[in-house]
Amino acid sequence: MNKKSFELKLATIPTLPGVYQFFNDSNKIIYIGKAKNLKNRVSSYFQKTFPSQKTKALVQNIYDIKHVVVSSESDALLLENSLIKKFQPKYNILLRDDKTYPWICIKKERFPRIFFTRKLIKDGSEYYGPYTNYKTINILLDLINNLYPIRISNYNLSEKQINSNKEELSLRMLKKAGNIIILGFHIGDYSNSNEHFISEKDYSSNIYSVKQILKGKFAPSKKLLKKQMHRYSKKMDFENAQKIKEKIALLDNYQSKSTVVSSKLNNIDVFSILSDQTHAYINYLQVAYGRIVRFHNVEIKKKLDESDKDLLLLCIIDLRKKLKSNNKTIICPFDFSKLISAKFILPKAGDNKKLLELSKKNVALFKIEKLKKIQIVDPERHAKRILDQMKNDLRLKTAPIHIECFDNSNIQGSSPVAACVVFINGKPAKKEYRxxxxxxxxxxxxxxxxxxxxxxxxxxxIKEKKSLPNLIILDGGKGQLNSGMSALKKLNLNNKITVLGIA
Structure with a gap:
């Protein structure tokens, strides 16, 4: 990519977290990277000196750059991992292995165990994550075990097994009055030699509380921790009180799971659209096995007065065909189930809603990038698009080529002053400021x-026979608007200039 092309591309890249892709002249992805700040990270590749020969070779082969914005640096890390596994780019050697990020599993069994794993087995067990930080997992599991004693052994605790009493005597599982009595050997820490008595009902209640923590609903557990902290404080046991306080702080700072990757989102296409008077912008995210594996942006030039719904329908059909997507579920703002053989979701909340919001965020940034490019390459065209949009939004007869804005002020009720700023063809005409x-x-x-x-x-x-503006904007509400209209009426200019008040 030459310097001019890079500068144009860089000018439109946002300073937000996300993932970037470098393409060669054959439109093949050669590198995928993550960034806390996309603009800074991408620009770092185009310095005068290179940190290594590998980087120099990579940059020399960059022909195009694409990116997708996410909510956080952690989300960028997860998405980067997913895309590298999908496309195996030439220069991503270090991330080509089969390493996947771990999840916390609540096993589907009587007296469920809780542990972390890299494998998602579809046996009815529940998975939370994935997590990019092992410290987070260890903190969570330690917290859970301290709050709600959970068994750690892998003994078969089915009703049939307990009744048959085939386990060793050390297990000593007994069924008594509808309750299961379990030794500390099976619940909590192995070092606990005391028996821990718990009913199946109470154990299920504990599991429910654990699920709430893993979903990010910490209020019940925080309430319990605060009670424990106050109890220690009253006993003057400040060491343990401080330990509990630190756990509360960890809960406050913890983010339960990623918005980019979720085991609940399986094989889904996500579409969103944003349009103005002349163009429409569409974002597409493809989710496979709970992970975003592809993203794509499209700009469409309108030929007639096509609606967003009509344009999105055509684009969904075209993109799914070109990108060979057979996903049976589609998330988007409209229901096309009568026209496309797929299940359409118009989400109101939850993970599906988060995914749609992510798509909307990316399509909004894509539009901004396109407009910035026009502003750099063709500033007159950029100004015309903005003025045409203003004409339609404000229902003006003509585009507001000449705009004048007024504001007034005073210092504690005295020394009143006012100012007028002028815009011609969408640009500040500073010589006309008064x-x-x-x-x-x-x-x-x-x-x-x-x-x-x-x-x-x-x-x-009027006296100097200068041109009148197409639009006057007054800083203020109805009172200021009426005052401005009154002044124009005295000059016989009422109904000749559109006047707008901004409260």
Missing amino acids: RYNIKTIKGPDDYASMEEVVYRRYQRV
């Missing part, structure tokens, strides 16, 4: 001050 000292008003009277400055401004414009 500052006014209010002459006829004493004290703080914004309405009268606004009327005076508008009257003086256009009285002079």
